[in-house]
Amino acid sequence: MLKLPPYGLSQAEKEAFLLPRLAALTRRHRERCPEYARILSRVFGPPDRPMERMEDVPFFPVALFKAHTLKSVPDDQVFKVLTSSGTTGQKPSRIHLDRDTAQLQAAALVKLVQHFIGPSRLPMVILDHPSVVRDRTSFSARGAGILGMAQFGHRPFYGLREDLSLDLEGLRAYLAGARSGPILLFGFTSMVWQGLVLNLEAMGETVDLGRGVLVHSGGWKKLQDQAVDPGTFRERLLKVAGLERVVNFYGMVEQVGGVFFENPRHCLHAPLFSDILIRDPWTLEPVPDGQPGLIQVLSCLPGSYPGHSLLTEDLGVIEGVDDPELDMKGKFFTVLGRVPRAELRGCSDTAQAAEGGFDG
Amino acid sequence: MADGPAIAARVEVLAPLGGVDLGTFLDRPVAGAEPFAADRMEAVRALSASLAGPGRRDPGIAAAAFWLRKANLARLHAAHQARIAATPELRWVPAGRVFHVAPANVDALFLYSWAIAFLCGNASVVRLPAQRTAPVQAMLDGIDRTAGTHPAFQAENRFVSYGHDAEVSALFSAWCRHRIVWGGNATVAAMRAVPLNPHASERSFASKFSWALFKAGPYLAADAEARRRLAGSFFIDFFPFDQAACSTPQVLVWVGTEAEAEEASGRFLDALQAEAGRRGHMVDAGQAANRINAAFELALGPEVRIGFGRSALVSARLLDPADIRRDVCGGGFLRLARIPRAEDLAPLLDEGDQTVTHFGFSAAELRAFAPGFGIRGVDRLVPAGQALAFDPVWDGFDLVEDCLRRVTVRVRQDGSG
Numbered sequence: 001m002l003k004l005p006p007y008g009l010s011q012a013e014k015e016a017f018l019l020p021r022l023a024a025l026t027r028r029h030r031e032r033c034p035e036y037a038r039i040l041s042r043v044f045g046p047p048d049r050p051m052e053r054m055e056d057v058p059f060f061p062v063a064l065f066k067a068h069t070l071k072s073v074p075d076d077q078v079f080k081v082l083t084s085s086g087t088t089g090q091k092p093s094r095i096h097l098d099r100d101t102a103q104l105q106a107a108a109l110v111k112l113v114q115h116f117i118g119p120s121r122l123p124m125v126i127l128d129h130p131s132v133v134r135d136r137t138s139f140s141a142r143g144a145g146i147l148g149m150a151q152f153g154h155r156p157f158y159g160l161r162e163d164l165s166l167d168l169e170g171l172r173a174y175l176a177g178a179r180s181g182p183i184l185l186f187g188f189t190s191m192v193w194q195g196l197v198l199n200l201e202a203m204g205e206t207v208d209l210g211r212g213v214l215v216h217s218g219g220w221k222k223l224q225d226q227a228v229d230p231g232t233f234r235e236r237l238l239k240v241a242g243l244e245r246v247v248n249f250y251g252m253v254e255q256v257g258g259v260f261f262e263n264p265r266h267c268l269h270a271p272l273f274s275d276i277l278i279r280d281p282w283t284l285e286p287v288p289d290g291q292p293g294l295i296q297v298l299s300c301l302p303g304s305y306p307g308h309s310l311l312t313e314d315l316g317v318i319e320g321v322d323d324p325e326l327d328m329k330g331k332f333f334t335v336l337g338r339v340p341r342a343e344l345r346g347c348s349d350t351a352q353a354a355e356g357g358f359d360g
Numbered sequence: 361m362a363d364g365p366a367i368a369a370r371v372e373v374l375a376p377l378g379g380v381d382l383g384t385f386l387d388r389p390v391a392g393a394e395p396f397a398a399d400r401m402e403a404v405r406a407l408s409a410s411l412a413g414p415g416r417r418d419p420g421i422a423a424a425a426f427w428l429r430k431a432n433l434a435r436l437h438a439a440h441q442a443r444i445a446a447t448p449e450l451r452w453v454p455a456g457r458v459f460h461v462a463p464a465n466v467d468a469l470f471l472y473s474w475a476i477a478f479l480c481g482n483a484s485v486v487r488l489p490a491q492r493t494a495p496v497q498a499m500l501d502g503i504d505r506t507a508g509t510h511p512a513f514q515a516e517n518r519f520v521s522y523g524h525d526a527e528v529s530a531l532f533s534a535w536c537r538h539r540i541v542w543g544g545n546a547t548v549a550a551m552r553a554v555p556l557n558p559h560a561s562e563r564s565f566a567s568k569f570s571w572a573l574f575k576a577g578p579y580l581a582a583d584a585e586a587r588r589r590l591a592g593s594f595f596i597d598f599f600p601f602d603q604a605a606c607s608t609p610q611v612l613v614w615v616g617t618e619a620e621a622e623e624a625s626g627r628f629l630d631a632l633q634a635e636a637g638r639r640g641h642m643v644d645a646g647q648a649a650n651r652i653n654a655a656f657e658l659a660l661g662p663e664v665r666i667g668f669g670r671s672a673l674v675s676a677r678l679l680d681p682a683d684i685r686r687d688v689c690g691g692g693f694l695r696l697a698r699i700p701r702a703e704d705l706a707p708l709l710d711e712g713d714q715t716v717t718h719f720g721f722s723a724a725e726l727r728a729f730a731p732g733f734g735i736r737g738v739d740r741l742v743p744a745g746q747a748l749a750f751d752p753v754w755d756g757f758d759l760v761e762d763c764l765r766r767v768t769v770r771v772r773q774d775g776s777g
Contacts, residue, residue, distance in 0.1 A: 340646045
């Protein structure tokens with residue numbers, strides 16, 4: 001699988017490739033993860049249900065990983081436990097990887113990143129401060145993302161100080177000392193915006209990152225709050241840093257292999273080993289392409305835990321499939337944002353103690 | 361503890377906006393009026409009329425305005441006359457001063473609580489939740505308009521708001537002669553910790569859970585129109601207030617055989633979806649996401665069959681009714697269960713239960729199993745469609761009599777005094 005080109009299969013070829021693998025994973029996890037088996041029988045009916053289309057693959061919401069241990073390997077085979085940062089005040093997800101799944105995850109990420117930056121390690125600027133990865137026993141998702149990407153860099157340089165100011169002299173010195181050719185930049189969207197764009201603008205400075213490839217991930221929420229859309233983001237990066245190659249990235253700790261990089265249309269593109277579906281948030285039926293809904297992510301990599309088909313809390317829309325003008329085949333989509341949190345007026349009266357919760 | 365005026369200064373008076381300041385209001389001696397005095401009846405009627413406009417935008421206000429209309433006030437008055445006639449040894453007077461703590465989940469509830477106290481001749485302080493919704497503000501505006509032209513209304517009532525401030529609650533609790541606490545277990549616990557005037561009485565309305573009990577046989581035998589009507593009735597019981605009212609049926613229990621319940625559930629859920637469609641009912645996207653999580657969460661627990669595919673609701677049929685937990689999700693999340701006989705509901709009930717809305721039972725059947733339910737906790741069995749209708753007897757207590765005191769007047773047999 002890892003020898004095939006990551007964006008080389010048409011959607012039909014890819015579904016023919018993925019579907020039997022997803023069906024096999026569904027069987028595997030049903031046999032090895034009792035909680036998953038319960039979900040299947042209680043939500044999706046009898047186990048002999050045929051899986052003829054991608055939409056027939058059962059799924060469950062990512063939120064279940066927060067309260068439950070869902071894994072398909074015995075404890076002694078757990079090689080690594082990933083945790084999500086989650087929203088403040090929420091329990092993090094805990095994702096159990098065995099050696100095989102961890103290796104597949106690493107190999108898949110390498111394959112995809114190399115598609116964008118080539119096979120060799122590049123000089124790398126991390127647009128964050130080093131203390132987010134200092135404590136190696138408990139990473140935030142930010143720290144984990146940085147460490148995941150840092151393997152593609154050579155002698156990475158952290159561009160921000162702890163107070164999130166830009167170390168401009170350090171950055172210029174690093175660039176001057178770096179060998180010629182492309183430079184990899186990585187950071188979370190809001191860090192790139194604040195740490196690089198806004199800082200440079202406030203300082204009235206520019207920096208030449210014309211040979212850079214910026215990979216950024218993390219939500220747009222903070223930027224949307226400041227009325228910054230992806231177009232503005234790219235435009236201002238070009239202005240202050242001459243950065244032309246900007247690649248957004250979407251993924252989640254909960255799904256190994258669900259790794260989506262931006263294509264030249266500025267849409268997120270599903271690679272060989274993963275796919276997405278959009279479902280109606282009310283009926284959970286698949287919606288036609290072009291119609292917004294909840295994003296379901298599918299991946300054939302999670303062997304150690306039942307994460308091969310997950311319903312996210314993100315809204316998205318399919319923007320195209322097998323676009324002949326792209327050299328990347330398959331489906332691509334846009335993330336529209338997180339489902340707005342419902343105002344919990346009645347679910348629990350403890351949140352409103354002494355304010356009145358129920359009517360008696 | 362700071363003194364009264366300093367504490368009163370921490371309170372925002374929301375309505376009526378004219379009149380004496382709060383400190384002066386609290387210092388007035390207890391006066392009280394004749395219960396159901398003409399000027400108070402007229403003031404409430406005028407308030408009802410002034411809420412007609414906002415009622416067109418908010419069904420909760422519309423229901424309250426309807427309940428406060430002249431005909432219903434006349435009924436309450438007639439009931440009071442009957443009370444007087446039935447108790448020749450008693451003279452009925454107002455409790456005097458009532459402190460109401462309003463709930464956050466049902467906007468209009470404070471109006472009912474207040475109106476009963478006012479009609480009974482009391483002065484009231486009504487504490488409203490800190491977060492003021494648009495409907496609450498509309499009702500406050502109506503109160504302010506009406507108070508301007510009705511002196512007793514203006515003089516006898518203060519609708520207030522304040523933060524988590526036990527000293528303020530203590531001030532009103534020392535002032536009042538009857539305290540009414542709506543708002544669920546946490547609010548009740550918080551208010552119980554606040555000392556109450558030793559002479560005062562208290563009525564607390566804790567968190568409650570409610571049920572629907574439908575007989576499958578009559579449902580399956582009913583014609584399409586009757587089934588459509590039942591779906592309409594259940595719709596108005598189930599969906600308002602984000603399904604979070606105490607009397608909202610959270611679980612629909614079918615009485616009948618497994619086969620009957622299976623068929624009735626399917627038909628009923630489809631009819632309810634159709635009703636929601638006819639009414640253009642839309643579940644908020646965030647709540648739709650909540651109910652998905654709740655349904656999958658439930659699927660990891662007891663034996664259950666989850667039903668997706670209907671936009672208005674997600675169903676969860678619990679195979680063993682003993683597995684029902686008393687949590688509330690909202691967003692159109694409906695649990696179903698089956699029992700062979702209506703009496704089998706009793707062992708599932710407890711003191712946290714309030715209303716059972718029913719369909720398909722005769723009056724004789726209902727009267728026969730009502731005491732068995734009541735002893736466990738339920739206090740109200742009403743037809744489908746009336747779950748949320750306000751009744752002055754709530755949680756089994758008579759709010760009118762709570763707001764009154766009995767003065768016994770007994771004379772010697774020979775009448776000589």
